Amino acid sequence: MKKLLITGFTIFSALLLNAQSYEIALLKYRGGGDWYANLKTSLPNLIAFANKEAGMSIKPEQAIVEVGSLELFNYPFVHMTGHGNVVFNRQEAESLRKYLESGGFLHIDDNYGMDPYVRREMKKVFPDADFVELPASHPVYRQFFTIPDGIPKIHEHDGEEPMGYGIFLDGRMVVFYSYETDLGNGWEDPEIHDNPVEKHIDALKMGVNLLQYAFSNGRKE
Numbered sequence: 001m002k003k004l005l006i007t008g009f010t011i012f013s014a015l016l017l018n019a020q021s022y023e024i025a026l027l028k029y030r031g032g033g034d035w036y037a038n039l040k041t042s043l044p045n046l047i048a049f050a051n052k053e054a055g056m057s058i059k060p061e062q063a064i065v066e067v068g069s070l071e072l073f074n075y076p077f078v079h080m081t082g083h084g085n086v087v088f089n090r091q092e093a094e095s096l097r098k099y100l101e102s103g104g105f106l107h108i109d110d111n112y113g114m115d116p117y118v119r120r121e122m123k124k125v126f127p128d129a130d131f132v133e134l135p136a137s138h139p140v141y142r143q144f145f146t147i148p149d150g151i152p153k154i155h156e157h158d159g160e161e162p163m164g165y166g167i168f169l170d171g172r173m174v175v176f177y178s179y180e181t182d183l184g185n186g187w188e189d190p191e192i193h194d195n196p197v198e199k200h201i202d203a204l205k206m207g208v209n210l211l212q213y214a215f216s217n218g219r220k221e
Contacts, residue, residue, distance in 0.1 A: 024211070025063040025072075027080040027106070031087030037111050038081055038184040046187045046207040054144045054208050056215075068092035072099050077214045081109045081184045086117040093124040100125070100174040105214035108177040109184045112157055118177065122167065131165035131177055140164070140176065143209035151178060152202040154186035154195070172217060176210055183207060 026043060028035050043062040050056040065071050065078065068091050072078065078099075088096065100106060108118055119131065134140065136150030141164075151164040162181035166173040185193050186203025 021057045021059045023059045023063045023075055024077040024079065025065040025075040027078050028064055028066045029080070029082075029086050029088065029092075030067075031085040031117065033082035033084035033086050033114065033117065034111075035080070035082050037083060038188055041189045041192065042081075042184045042187040043079060045189065046204060046211075049204040050208045050211055053204075054212065056208075056211065058211075068095045070095075072096070073102065073104070075104070077105050077107065077211055079107045079109065079184070081111045081114075083111050083113045084117070086114065086121050088121045088124050090124075093121070097125045101169060103217060104174070105210075105217075106175045107210055107214075108175065109182065110177070110179045111182055111184060112155075115179060122175070126167060126169075129167050129169070131167060131175075134164045134166050138164075138166075140166075140173070140209055140213045143212040145205040145209055147206060147209065151181055151183075152186075152199070152206055153181055154199050154203050155182040155193070157182065173213070176213075178206075 024043065024047065026035070026039065044060065047058045047060055047062070051058055063075060065075060067088060072095060096106070108114075110118065122131070134150070136148065138150075141147040141150055151162045153162045157180055160180045163179040165177040165179065167175035167177075183203045183206055186195060186199055187207055190197055190200045
């Protein structure tokens with residue numbers, strides 16, 4: 001049986017001391033949005049790239065975890081995506097808050113159309129915290145890969161500049177929100193969205209940096 005995730009230190013220590021593989025998960029939520037949008041190849045491709053290029057030891061298949069489940073605490077990194085509505089009830093918001101306070105990490109990736117719902121629901125999780133735009137100099141862009149210009153632009157969407165936002169607790173970034181870029185689609189097999197291979201690699205490199213940042217709890221500052 002997996003041990004429940006307790007603190008950021010215990011996650012970091014376990015990853016250093018335990019040679020066995022660990023899992024990352026896709027977040028399943030309510031509200032009608034397609035949480036499963038990139039289910040088939042997105043996270044599996046990121047995992048394969050991270051294991052091969054960055055020497056990580058992640059199980060090849062993603063887990064799927066509901067936002068209000070105790071199983072959430074088994075995963076040091078949880079990815080959330082979709083195109084539409086997101087709804088957290090009180091218990092789910094509290095569960096997600098405790099998970100993040102306990103050392104967990106959430107990556108929210110706006111596949112297109114999530115933005116107003118994500119911002120509304122994250123206020124239920126952290127009423128006093130706001131998304132903070134990250135400069136290109138932030139350490140999340142200087143992990144295994146150096147990405148000097150900040151978060152890469154993968155899909156055109158509304159033609160706006162790509163943005164990376166964070167939510168911080170006691171100086172630790174616990175949520176990374178990628179907006180107007182669509183990293184998850186970039187992780188998918190390139191032919192699915194007719195992505196250039198270069199964009200695919202750019203997205204995967206950003207994903208590896210997010211994983212490393214989450215697994216080290218931002219220690220590479």
